[in-house]
Amino acid sequence: MDVRPRVIAALAAHLRDLDLAEEAYAAALEACLCLKDAPSDPPAWIFVVAKRKAIDLIRRSRSEARAYELASASQAEDDPMADILELPDPIPDERLRLIFICCHPSLAPEARVALALKTICGLPVGQIARLFLISEQSMYQRITRAKTKVREAGIPFELPARRHWGDRLGAVLLTLELLYTVAYQDSAAEYDGDLAIEADRLATMVAELCPDEPEALGLAALIALARSRENARLDTFGAMIPLSRQDTSKWDMSAIARARCLLDSAAQLGSPGPCQIMALIQLTHARRAFDIKTDWPAILKLYDALMLLRPSPVVQLNRAIAVAEVEGAASALAELQQIPKERLENARPYHVALSHLYSRMGDNQAAADALDAALLLDPPRAERLLLERRRIELS
Amino acid sequence: MQYMLLINEDESAYAGENGSQLMEATLAGHMKLIEELVASGREWSGNRLKDASTATTIRYKDGQGSVHDGPFAETHEELGGYYIVDAKDLDDAIEWARKIPMPGNGGVEIRPVWPEEE
Known part of the structure; x- marks a missing residue:
């Protein structure tokens, strides 16, 4: 199981800094991989070591005062190895709380969900960019700006009072919805x-x-x-x-x-x-x-x-698939062709749907071309197997 | 952390028919807010500014400044005053900012003040 999201969330809640949590996690993971014997409970080990790495990182970069504050908070002044040997409490599960924090209304609406997916859910930036149909570069900038604002504007790391949930719920739900979409x-x-289990649990x-x-x-x-x-x-x-x-x-x-x-x-x-x-x-x-x-x-x-x-183009695409079942493939194809092409060119389901419609209309060449386009878009294994099988049937 | 709350409001609201009543109500709102700030024991400061018609702006082009009549931003809402409050975090600052009376159109911009130690 991927421990990263859970550990990052716990670290971010503890450190109150999303960037620092990711850096400290990376440093601790590296240390973990250098060990001769793997620790018995790697997530807990990484969590504890990352907390200390964070203090080093802060000392090296800027504020001594902040490092001192954290050092005393993590109660490890005496023996630096003590809490590694006897691992303390289980890692708190902070993910839902942090999703609410990433969805703070003072962040740009288009950045909230992306920030939550990246930092708390551990999705790669490229994947998030594809979900929003924008370039990876723009998504990276969007997330970086949001992280900076969380830190510099003093967005609190506490779960907001219930009366403020309404402001954030829309973005929280969208985060979980996209998490489910990715799964x-x-x-x-x-x-x-x-x-999938995580999206289900949080929802x-x-x-x-x-x-x-x-x-x-x-x-x-x-x-x-x-x-x-x-x-x-x-x-x-x-x-x-x-x-x-x-x-x-x-x-x-x-x-x-x-x-x-x-x-x-x-x-x-x-x-x-x-x-x-x-x-x-x-x-x-x-x-x-x-x-x-x-x-x-x-x-x-x-x-x-x-x-x-x-x-959205994606809804339009799915609607066209329903149209094919009710009114026939030709009407569905006409629907699909109305969607601005540049919005969907890199969306695999678009090419898969096109292929499906062409083949129902008897145009096997066009169906095969569309499948080739879909296969170029790097489908996951299960889908690739299905598409390759269809491709053979068409030729 | 200290936050500056910049009050941008439409001054013309106070020039209309019920302008002076409106102004009285707004000032009373500020007095109430100030009482709350004092009662909370936190550090704060703040000032009301004279009308934007009294503003003078030095505009710079390539580092060369020249003095002009009027406020910097030419919008319907003018900077009319500010508070600087010591707040726990952004949510706390937002709570304080919401208490600033704003009878018509406008906005309150909330900006963290650059901390002294950095």
Whole structure:
């Protein structure tokens, strides 16, 4: 399991400095890799050593006063090795708290979520840039600016008072939603199981903390539905199985039931939003387990609603896939061609959808070309296996 | 950490029909805020500035300055006063800034003051 996000979050909360937490983590990890015998509990070891590395880093760079303050806080003045030998408390789980902090309204809206994903969830900058459809360079600058502001403007490292949560909840939910997207968009296999569990855990926690926020309930439902299919997404060769071909008997019915309850509670609050609609789309797919076939007209209507509430090229793309099922491939292709191409050229699902539509219209050459374009965009293993298989079928 | 709260507001609000009443209410709001600041025991300072029509700006081009009539920023909202308060963190500073009376349009900019030891 990737320990980085959890340790970084604990360090950031302790050090009150996001950059310093990352530097100290890197220094401690290096020290850990130099050890002859691996420590019995590497995350705890790294956490303890990183706290000390942070003090060194501060001494070397700037403020003696701050280093002293931290040194006395980490109660290690006497024997520098003492707390490494007998590891103290378990590493506190600070991730949710830090996500709230990264979502402070004084940060630029477009930076909040990116900062949370980078620092707290440990996603690489390149991946975050792709989620926002901007260049890695711009995303890097955005995150750097936000980190500097957190430090220089004195954004507090405490969970804000409840009355201020409203200001931040939107960004918090978006962070968790993107975390889920990263865990699942690249579907199966190299889909990150830890990340999926983590997104589920955090979203469930937010839903419990904010039971009157319909979107929080919607997001928890959305993630529960995605997780309900975890056992059905891969074939024996490790290739991804598209949703429409999954064996519904492998779906987790209790997770689906849980999502339904969450969505019922959300609906009673009477304020629809994008997360609830996305969850309803997934719930409609889940009903194939009972109804045998998928209610595509219902799904198309939900995508229409989503386009009103939160239009984006990605939603448009998914809507086009529903259009193909209801009105046929030609209408869907016309829809796809309306999306500004430069927004989607680097998005694999776009090329996969194009290929699907061309092949349904009998244009195997165009379908193969589109698949080649998708394969060039570095799909994770499970998806690559599926796409390569389709590519062979086409030639 | 010390924060400067820069009050930018639309002066014309005070020139209208109920202008003088509005001004009285705003000043009363400031007095209340000052009482709270004093009661909190923290370090603070602050001043009201005269109207932007009294402002003079030295504008520089390539390091050469020349004196001009008027405020630096030509906007509808003019810098009308400021506070410097000692606050725990940005959230604390925001809480104080929200107490600044602002009957019409405008904004309060919150800027950390460069600490002395750095």
